[in-house]
Amino acid sequence: MQYMVVNVETGETRRLLGNSLLEKDCPNFQVYEFVSTNKSEIVLYSPTLLKYLQHLRNEFKRAVVITSAHREIAFNESVDGYEDSEHLYGLAVDFRMYGIEIERLANACINLGGYYCNVGKYSNWVHFGISGYHRRA
Numbered sequence: 001m002q003y004m005v006v007n008v009e010t011g012e013t014r015r016l017l018g019n020s021l022l023e024k025d026c027p028n029f030q031v032y033e034f035v036s037t038n039k040s041e042i043v044l045y046s047p048t049l050l051k052y053l054q055h056l057r058n059e060f061k062r063a064v065v066i067t068s069a070h071r072e073i074a075f076n077e078s079v080d081g082y083e084d085s086e087h088l089y090g091l092a093v094d095f096r097m098y099g100i101e102i103e104r105l106a107n108a109c110i111n112l113g114g115y116y117c118n119v120g121k122y123s124n125w126v127h128f129g130i131s132g133y134h135r136r137a
């Protein structure tokens, strides 16, 4: 399946297959991992957030298991996401890493993202959002 992949930082749109890399310097992340639902054709993603995820992948040497990335509006409603969720804009990822405590992952995200990031700790995943980068101006 082909997707319309939108880089939310530049607005660039590309048609890519699900198994394509989003960015060539982030070799562990493919388009399908960022797809909202199995009916979605549009995928929004942030290269900045992707680079952070690749950094975590390299640092911990474990797979980043993405449980939610970009969400279309209807899907966000169905999972009781916030009305103005960062996931709607491709600016957040929920993920876990097997064998790494949530607390430790969350701290690693904060170290990478700094003051403007939004890190949420949940029982089974970490929410890593960077919409603050876009709102500070």
Ligand SMILES: [Zn+2]
Pocket: 068, 087, 092, 093, 094, 126, 127, 128
């Ligand atoms: Zn989230």
